[in-house]
Amino acid sequence: MSGIVFDQLNLVVHNLDETLTFYRRLGLTVAESAIWRTPSGVHHVTLTTGGEVDVQADSKALARRYNSGYAAERGKVVLGFSLDSREAVDALYATMIGHEHQGLQPPYDAFWGARYAIIEDPDGNPVGLQSPVDPAQRAEPPSL
Numbered sequence: 001m002s003g004i005v006f007d008q009l010n011l012v013v014h015n016l017d018e019t020l021t022f023y024r025r026l027g028l029t030v031a032e033s034a035i036w037r038t039p040s041g042v043h044h045v046t047l048t049t050g051g052e053v054d055v056q057a058d059s060k061a062l063a064r065r066y067n068s069g070y071a072a073e074r075g076k077v078v079l080g081f082s083l084d085s086r087e088a089v090d091a092l093y094a095t096m097i098g099h100e101h102q103g104l105q106p107p108y109d110a111f112w113g114a115r116y117a118i119i120e121d122p123d124g125n126p127v128g129l130q131s132p133v134d135p136a137q138r139a140e141p142p143s144l
Contacts, residue, residue, distance in 0.1 A: 009079065010056040011125060012063040016042040018122035019057050023047045025099060026081070026092070026127070028055070055079065078118065078126040086115035086131040093117040093129060113138040 013019045020042075024030055029048040036044035043062040047055040083089050090107045096119045097103050104126055105118035115131040 008056055009053055009077075010058060011079075011121075011123065012060055013057050013121075013123045014060065015122060016045060016057060016059055020045060022101065022121050023055070023057075025096065049081075078128045079121075080128045080130060083129055083131055086134075089115040089117055089129045089131045093119060109137055109139075111139045111141050 011019070020030055020035075029050070030045060031048070034046035034048070035042055040061070041059070043059040045057050047057065049055060083092060086109075093103065093107050101122075102120040103117070104120050105116070107115055107117040107129075110116040110130075113133040113135055114137075117129045118126050119129070121127055
């Protein structure tokens with residue numbers, strides 16, 4: 001498909017301060033110039049991922065302004081983050097759980113050959129942590 005490029009993932013969040021703390025702890029960069037503050041608080045932030053797609057986070061108040069169909073539901077997507085190693089997945093999962101973030105899937109050796117875990121951000125969005133795929137670790141997919 002030409003003319004269309006996926007270049008942004010936008011999250012509408014309950015509390016931008018909690019979201020900033022979570023994603024900074026996860027390892028994303030947030031420049032002060034990427035935070036939009038008004039007298040009523042923070043309403044937009046760009047979280048730099050280091051990849052081709054950055055994550056944008058907006059307050060519910062801002063979302064209601066640019067999306068007349070906005071409905072305050074919890075997240076339905078998994079935000080995927082690649083880590084350097086299998087050990088890095090385990091370590092980051094433990095760090096995030098240690099900071100009282102909800103674990104949804106403890107680290108395990110996934111059938112596709114990666115070490116994989118899922119934690120939850122402050123708004124209930126699942127956040128996947130994945131190591132590089134090791135072909136020697138691949139297994140048959142589970143039966144569905």
